[in-house]
Amino acid sequence: MKIYAHRGVASLYPENTLVAFQAAARMKCDGIELDVQLTKDGVPVVIHDETLDRTTDGTGWVKDFVYEELRKFNASYKFGEQFGHCPIPTLEEVCNFISHTSITLNIELKNEIVSYPTLEEKVYDLIHSYKLKDQVVISSFNHESLKHFRSITKDVQTAVLTENTIENTVDYILNLGASGYHPNFSTVTRELVKELDRCRIAVRPYTVNEPQVMQKFRDWGVESVITDYPQLMFTEPLR
Template sequence: MSTKIFGHRGSAGTHPENTMISFKEAARVGADGIELDIQMTKDGVIVVIHDETVNRTTNGENKGWVKDFTLNQLKKMDVSYKFKDKYGTCSIPTLDEVFDWAKSNELLINVEFKTGLVSYRGIEEKTLKMIHDYRIEDRIVLSSFNHYSLVKCRRLSRTIDLAILYMEGLYEPWKYAKRLRTNGIHPYHQTINKEIIEESKRNGIAVRPFTVNDEKKMKQFIDFGCSAIITDYPKKAKALLK
């Protein structure tokens, strides 16, 4: 089974991260899936943005926590980030918008819960309900650095695909993944090797390292038989696969 390519925050190396044009670019270049990050607004809407604050990716004088803004306030912000001159103004998408667009394609969607710093009440339940309502459970992978969120998701759904995110070296990560009743590991790419990949897969645990942007590293992970790689440059990765 060939390695799948997930566009990290869409095609974040070439387009404004976590925006609809970034996701559409990943689809255009033939990515198998996209990865995105979710937070929740003051009025309880799930939005797609990486940081817990709007400080880095929004242009202008916007400062503060995503949780302290309403959806209407967030929608007025420009998240074209460093690509404004190239693509113009971009808005923060809702998860609902992304799922609605996903009806037009067959992309896999890796949804990352950003629940490490902010405890968004009910975000797991809301996300799972939305996935159920759109009938796309077989296209979804839920991941998080906050493994409590994943345990909660497993209690809510016996079948949803879950993956643990981690940054440091983890001893026998496939065993930890199994103990949490998750299906995959999403390790920082420098923390794994061929043995970990092979042993994880032997134990039925998918391996999708992030964020793999170096072509030599991409090729290595493809040769090692990774289930997928998560990259800012899906076009480059797809070209290597061919």
């Protein structure tokens, strides 16, 4: 079973920062999950919330700042002086980092609340520029955005991200041209895993933070899990 570090190693490092992604690489995680939005001047940046308030020492909407303004905010302020000043990274900085590794990058398009025209195109351009098409999975709660991304390219994997159970799951995923399913872990059943596996659809539940749940999914043959605690996979005695 593969391990994706959710927003980097978010349990130990400032989420969605380069130090968190570098930690995931040191832990030899198979993948990194992150979130992408656009600044006021159209720069793809890596941050989960649509506002700055929870994860940085700034306040306001990401979309209302140009990137040079965003760089001034500290994404590690909750950690005191432990990591110094960690700016909100650009997706390009992350792509450059990933291009020197074998890590898979799960890019979540954060556009279900704020509409970001051209987000899909800008993300694809960076994937193409850094030759990462075989190292990237695109996901989103906005399934129209996934459909739009598939209209741009069919060379990059996409995955349906969902909080709730989807009826006729296989048909729904295939109709979107996706090859992956990223459900809330609490909605996953053994039967669903078997069904999706038969159709060669990769199941990557989020956010799996309990060792016993990780072990259950491993026993079920789940392809990957997305977790805040990848370190548990290396320190907990799994069967």
